[in-house]
Amino acid sequence: MKAYAALDDKYFPAQQIAASLIDLAANRGVDRNKLLRGTCIFYEDMREGTSLLCASQMLRLMANARQLMPGNDAAFQLGRRLFPGHYSQASNLLLQSQNLRDAFRLYSLVKMQLFPFVQTRLYRHEQCCFLLLDDAIGCGNEYQFVIETYCAALVSACRLLLGQRIPFHFDFPFPRPRYIQEFEENLGYRLRFSQPFLCIRFDQRYLHYACPQASQTLRWHALRQLHRSSQAPRLGFLEVIRQHIINDKNTNLQEIAAALVISPATLKRRLKQHGTSFMQLQDEVHRQQALYLLHVKGLNNEDIAAQMAFNDIPNFRRAFKRWTGSTPSQARLSWKLIDFSG
Amino acid sequence: MNYSLLPLHRTRICLVLCIALAAILLSLTQGQLKTWPEISWLDITGEGGVAVLTLVWLFFLFVSRPPGRVTDMLVVGLSCFMFSALLDLLDEFIRQENGHWLSVVESIPAPFGMIMMTWALYQWHQEQLTLNAQLRRREAQSRQHHQVDWVTRLYDADYLRAHLAKQLQVSHSLSVLMLDIDNFDQFNRRYGGQEGDRLLREMSELILMNIRQSDLACRYAGDRFIVLLPDTPRPAAITLAAQIKESIRHFAFKTRENGETVFHTLSSALVSAVNTDQVEPLLQRLNRQLELSRQGS
Numbered sequence: 056m057k058a059y060a061a062l063d064d065k066y067f068p069a070q071q072i073a074a075s076l077i078d079l080a081a082n083r084g085v086d087r088n089k090l091l092r093g094t095c096i097f098y099e100d101m102r103e104g105t106s107l108l109c110a111s112q113m114l115r116l117m118a119n120a121r122q123l124m125p126g127n128d129a130a131f132q133l134g135r136r137l138f139p140g141h142y143s144q145a146s147n148l149l150l151q152s153q154n155l156r157d158a159f160r161l162y163s164l165v166k167m168q169l170f171p172f173v174q175t176r177l178y179r180h181e182q183c184c185f186l187l188l189d190d191a192i193g194c195g196n197e198y199q200f201v202i203e204t205y206c207a208a209l210v211s212a213c214r215l216l217l218g219q220r221i222p223f224h225f226d227f228p229f230p231r232p233r234y235i236q237e238f239e240e241n242l243g244y245r246l247r248f249s250q251p252f253l254c255i256r257f258d259q260r261y262l263h264y265a266c267p268q269a270s271q272t273l274r275w276h277a278l279r280q281l282h283r284s285s286q287a288p289r290l291g292f293l294e295v296i297r298q299h300i301i302n303d304k305n306t307n308l309q310e311i312a313a314a315l316v317i318s319p320a321t322l323k324r325r326l327k328q329h330g331t332s333f334m335q336l337q338d339e340v341h342r343q344q345a346l347y348l349l350h351v352k353g354l355n356n357e358d359i360a361a362q363m364a365f366n367d368i369p370n371f372r373r374a375f376k377r378w379t380g381s382t383p384s385q386a387r388l389s390w391k392l393i394d395f396s397g
Numbered sequence: 398m399n400y401s402l403l404p405l406h407r408t409r410i411c412l413v414l415c416i417a418l419a420a421i422l423l424s425l426t427q428g429q430l431k432t433w434p435e436i437s438w439l440d441i442t443g444e445g446g447v448a449v450l451t452l453v454w455l456f457f458l459f460v461s462r463p464p465g466r467v468t469d470m471l472v473v474g475l476s477c478f479m480f481s482a483l484l485d486l487l488d489e490f491i492r493q494e495n496g497h498w499l500s501v502v503e504s505i506p507a508p509f510g511m512i513m514m515t516w517a518l519y520q521w522h523q524e525q526l527t528l529n530a531q532l533r534r535r536e537a538q539s540r541q542h543h544q545v546d547w548v549t550r551l552y553d554a555d556y557l558r559a560h561l562a563k564q565l566q567v568s569h570s571l572s573v574l575m576l577d578i579d580n581f582d583q584f585n586r587r588y589g590g591q592e593g594d595r596l597l598r599e600m601s602e603l604i605l606m607n608i609r610q611s612d613l614a615c616r617y618a619g620d621r622f623i624v625l626l627p628d629t630p631r632p633a634a635i636t637l638a639a640q641i642k643e644s645i646r647h648f649a650f651k652t653r654e655n656g657e658t659v660f661h662t663l664s665s666a667l668v669s670a671v672n673t674d675q676v677e678p679l680l681q682r683l684n685r686q687l688e689l690s691r692q693g694s
Contacts, residue, residue, distance in 0.1 A: 082591055083547050125547040128618065136590065156547070211582070236554045236618035239684055 057317075059295040060167060060288040062114075062329055065321040067168055067287065071145075073099060073135045074106060076120055076129075092119065109289075110171055110192045117197045127234035130200045131241040134207025136149055137170060138215065145169050148281055151274035152216055156262040160273065161278075163235055167287050170208065172201045174294040179259060180351055186255040186345060191291030191327030199229060202253065207241045209255070216266045223257050226250035231319065251346050251386065297374045300340045304364050308333045342378035349383060356383050398460065404444075406459045409472050413455055416476045420483040428493040436489060451479040467524055470517035476509025534605050536614050537563075537625075546616045548594045549601040557615040557616040557623055562676050564627055570633035571670040572626040575683045576604065576641065577691070579662045581620035588652050596650055600661070603648055607641045623683075631669045639664050664691050 060066050073096060080090050094115045100106035100370075120129055139146040145165035152158035159177055162169070174191035177184060193200045193383065206225060213221050225238075225243040231248040232238070238246055246359060290298070298365045312322040326332055348359045360371035375383050401406075403410075404591040450692065455475050462468045484503040493500055511648075527537075535551055564571050578600065585593040604614050604622060611656045613625045624641075626634050642663045648659045665688035670679060 079590065082594060126553070131619075135585070214582070215586075232619075234554070236621075236680075240618035240621055244684060244688065286690070 058288055059290045059292050060110070060171060060192070061292040061325060062111045063109045064288070065109045065114075066110055067110070067171055068104075070101065070104045071140055071169065072137060073113060073116060075140065076116060076133055077101075077133055079129065079136065080124050081374060083124050083126070083129075085120070089123060090116070090119050094119065097352060113172075114194060114197045117200050117377035121197070121200055127232075128237045128241075131207040131237050132207075134204040135211045135241070137204070137208040138212040140169075144277070146282060148274070148277035149212070149348050150216070151271075151277055152266050153219075153269050153271075153274070154263050154265050155213065155217065158266070159214075164281065164289070167289060167291075171291055173205045174291060174297065178351075179348065182259050183351075184257050184259050184262060185347070185351060187259075188253045188255070188341075188349070189294070189297065189339075191294040193293060193331065195330050201229070205239075207256070210242055216268075217261075217264055217303055218267055221257055221261050223255055226252070226254045226256070227251050227253070228395070251350065251389075252343055292325065294333065296326075296333075296336055300337050301344075304341075317335060338378055341374070344352050345375055345383075346386070349386060359383070400460055402460055402463060402667075405464050409464070410459065410465040413452075413476050413479070414474065415659065416480050417452075417483060420480050421487065421592065421614055423499060424484055424491050424493075427497065427499045428491040431490055431492050441486065441489050442685065444482065444489065448479060448482040448486050451475055451482055455479070460604065467520045468674070469519065470513055472518055474510045474513035476512040476515065477663045479510075481505075481507035481510070509514055516665055533610050534612055534614060549616045550595050551601050551616045551622070554617050554623075556614075557617065558624070558676050560613065561625060561679070564572050564625060565670055565674055565676065568627040568670075570628055570630050572629045572631060572685060573668045574624040574626060574634060574641075575617065575668075575687050576622045576624070576638075577664045578620040579664055579686055581661075584659065584661075588654070591654060595653070596661075597652065600648070603644055604641055607644050608637065610629075621687075626638070631667070634667055634669070638667055640663075666690055 066100075075089060077087065077098070081087060091098065096108065096112055096116065097106075104350050112123045122188070139150060145168045148161055148165060149158060149169075152161055159175075172190070172192055176189075178187065179185070188202065188205065190198055190201075203377050208226055210221075210223060213223075214222070222245060223243065223245070225242055226249050227246070228250055229248060229338040233289060235246075296311055299306055299314065309319050310320060312319040315322065317325075323333070326336070344363060345359060347361060348354045354362070358369055363371065364389075365371040365374070372382060375386075379386060381389070452512055455472065457473070458468065458471055462471075481504055484499070488500070488503070539560075541552075544553050545551070546553045561573070578596075581593065581596075586595065595643065597616070600615065601622065604624065608614060610622055610627075611627055615623050615625075619624045626637065629637070642665060645661060645663050649660065651658055664687060666683050666689075668679060668683045668686065
């Protein structure tokens with residue numbers, strides 16, 4: 056088994072998210088045959104509970120659901136149903152999280168079975184935690200649907216685990232949608248749109264609130280069971296490559312191809328299949344890093360350039376302009392404007 | 398498309414098919430087939446188009462209307478029209494002797510059917526007025542079927558925003574009430590989404606029963622409803638909100654699984670609009686107030 060999963064690798068259990076979405080659509084009066092059109096998912100296989108799906112099938116299903124389901128709340132409703140959901144092994148483990156920090160750690164072990172579309176990285180700065188989200192597998196047009204689902208699932212899962220609402224702050228890169236009421240209903244009112252990067256922020260102290268129902272013994276059991284039975288990959292394809300880029304800023308396509316034991320040509324082809332290229336991914340990663348250092352940590356140009364291993368400041372300024380379309384000082388200014396009004 | 402009404406129209410569909418068959422048999426037995434050069438294809442396209450379109454109209458009638466007096470009249474009227482149109486079309490294929498009785502009578506059913514359809518349309522108008530009265534409190538002055546929420550059959554947030562914008566201009570003391578079901582998440586998790594949807598549907602009925610004819614109830618998002626109360630001063634709106642909450646508190650919802658009774662309470666927020674209010678800030682105020690009242694309780 057490979058360590059990572061590409062768009063067309065069949066590894067994730069159908070009865071979890073696909074079944075939830077199909078049930079949800081059926082409750083909204085959507086014809087099942089139309090919903091499954093083009094997805095190569097067969098309802099009969101799904102009832103057996105043995106079939107495995109690949110991410111591209113799921114994305115196609117999401118596209119169909121988005122088109123056929125009335126209303127704008129499909130993604131949010133799906134998110135609310137993901138956890139505890141029907142896929143018992145992964146949910147059983149998560150239900151035994153000791154606290155939120157533990158929950159994030161356990162989630163990274165089972166996320167490919169629960170929701171393999173988003174890559175999350177947790178950073179801490181001063182009193183805040185920052186959860187940065189990225190496309191793990193090449194979601195294309197469904198990325199916003201995926202994001203909405205993930206955010207709704209995060210809010211409802213934390214509420215279930217901790218027995219209380221956590222005040223999450225959401226920064227979305229897309230503009231304020233017309234169906235803002237669904238965001239408010241499902242995610243709360245701490246929302247900002249048209250932001251430089253996708254980020255969820257919350258107070259650090261919530262990481263250590265204990266989950267009331269958690270049991271050490273059951274957690275240990277669930278972990279053991281998972282280790283014994285699981286051969287599923289742990290990471291998405293784009294996630295693996297991002298990881299390489301983060302670890303070594305100056306890495307190149309050849310090195311990554313060698314690390315993944317494929318030829319550079321194959322790597323190029325696979326990246327194209329996931330709707331991106333090496334250059335684009337590299338720029339995305341660096342853009343996110345620079346914006347984080349600039350907006351969140353509030354560093355000046357010299358420090359950011361030093362942290363990102365640039366030789367001189369003009370070089371950094373030029374690169375920053377290429378990634379974001381504006382110079383660092385312009386970006387600082389626009390962030391302040393947003394902060395005052397929001 | 399939804400074909401669930403078709404089985405209810407079995408006899409009417411049979412009637413239409415019999416009439417069509419009768420037209421074909423009549424003209425076949427009363428004349429001889431024309432030869433190819435005698436056939437005028439232009440006439441056939443024109444007359445055939447009329448016959449086919451009548452059948453299409455009949456089909457839409459069957460899939461969209463439940464059986465009833467008005468439906469019967471429309472079906473009979475359209476069938477008469479179709480009978481004439483079919484005979485007219487078959488004329489192009491089959492020659493009858495000059496002055497044959499069939500060519501004399503073939504046009505008689507058409508005007509008869511048209512008169513019947515006209516009468517049926519007048520009846521339809523009456524029926525629509527009755528339905529409009531039934532829709533009171535669900536619908537304001539405009540009808541936008543694409544903005545109806547699938548679960549509760551109330552209008553959705555988009556319709557609400559549009560109507561609120563209108564009301565803010567004309568109504569003097571408009572009050573806006575937001576209602577939210579407490580612990581709806583827990584209910585959903587325990588009894589499933591389908592039961593959650595049913596609860597929403599029944600709650601919306603109950604809310605409708607408790608508001609006045611001039612009010613409008615919409616589903617805003619999730620388990621959140623908004624009621625527009627035009628020309629309602631704040632004290633009256635507070636009384637009305639209390640009445641709705643009281644009636645929901647006594648509403649004994651029975652779950653499908655084992656008929657267990659589940660009671661619910663509502664949280665509410667009330668905003669009275671002032672002259673300069675805009676839609677979005679007003680909704681934001683309403684949301685904020687609801688959150689405050691929830692934290693307080």
